[in-house]
Amino acid sequence: MTNTQPPTIKKYVSSLASIVRSRAQNSLGSVLSRVRSSHEAVFIFDNNDEFLGLISPFKTLYSSNFPYTTKVSSIVFKPPAITEETPVYQVAEYMLSTKIYILPVLSKDGDLQSVIYGKDILQGIIKDPGLLVFVSGKVKPHIPITAPITASVKDVFYDLKEKGVSRMVIVNAEGSLAGIVTRSDLMQALIKPTAKMRFPKEGTHVGFYSLAGEKKFRKSDPIRKYYTVLVDSLPDDTSRTEIVSHLITSPHDSIILVDKHNKPTGFLSTRDILRAVVLLRPEEDIPLIIIKKPGDSVSNKELEQATRHLELFGRKLKKRMKIKKIEVTSEEPKNPKGHTMMFNITVIVTPIAGKAIVAATKQRRFIDGIQEATTLIEKQRRRSGLSKKDTRKS
Secondary structure, three states, rough: OOOOOOOOOOOOOOOOOOOOOEEOOOHHHHHHHOOOOOOHHHHHHHHOEEEEEEEEEHHHHHOOOOOOOHHHHHHEOOEEEHHOOOOOOHHHHHHHHHHHEEEEOOOOOEEEEEEHHHHHHHHHHOOHHHHHHHHHHHHHOOOOOOEEOOOOOOHHHHHHHHOOOOOEEOOOOOOOEEEEEEHHHHHHEEEEOOOOOOOOOOOOOOOOOOOOEEEOOOOOOEHHHHOOOOOEEEOOOOOOHHHHHHHOOOOEEEEEOOOOOOOOOEEEEEHHHHHHOOOOOOOOOOOOOEEEEOOOOOHHHHHHHHHHHHHHHHHHHHHHOOOEEEEEEOOEEEOOOEEOOOOOEEEEEEOOOOOOOEEEEEEHHHHHHHHHHHHHHHHHHHHHHOOOOOOOOO
């Protein structure tokens, strides 16, 4: 990791004046007309100005595809609980998991206090030489996903969906950089607004025209009608630190690396930098794992596989409860010829305080028994409601 202590977001938060607001009784169509990017969100309030949650294009259109007439009160997304003391790596992880790059920051009493933008976190990192070097060393440009300028909206739309990406690089007949197209561009291409907008108070000409029942797919339209020509690019021999610094200070969310013929060779986005920020998370100690050596019927490779599984299980479980150790014992009933017929495996998770959790399994393969036992342990923990508070020393 890094010797630099990962900062909290306290220095990076912004006031509520910058957020887009809407009411719970409004329809999804009118709300989405107010955002430009699939990574943005609208903050939803009730009539008493109580903050209810967020509405984002990704969750409502790309992930769930709700009708535009849906009342946002029924589909509002409750964001993760973030305070000013939350570490930047944790907030970056939240942004990646929700695909929303603006999240609310709560006071100690749980009230909406401010907001945190992904770009603001990155702007803070660029001011810290140690963090900048760390992040730059962790990012690696991707091979760009491209589409010809002659492609149709249909071709690009389904490529974006199939490949799970939010943008594609557009190239001309020679393979040189022509522009870029995003999910947001195509959503506006696939939805046709009426001449007289149904939501004049909230809708704007720059947002998602999510008008109820007026979705018109223009699949045969050429992509050249919707892609953006103004693209941020750098020579592909630019140093990694320069690339990261340039992207952080750029108004764009991505940067394309090109060779001397202006052909795309690399691609880096804000998402890639946020992934690097997540790696600032300090390594947690793995709980002590004790495996009583099974018989010769278990190879060293199988034993290593079981150990890796238990280490991963231990890391995940440690986030939910305080663990002292994980023990594994096994018995191997033999047939008359001396061959192992079954593995009777017992896994015991001993917390710092409280009763141990025990699971016993019978499987023909050693690793199968281990995996089944850890699944049973987690089910028992969920049913018991045990938490870190319950399993730590008083």
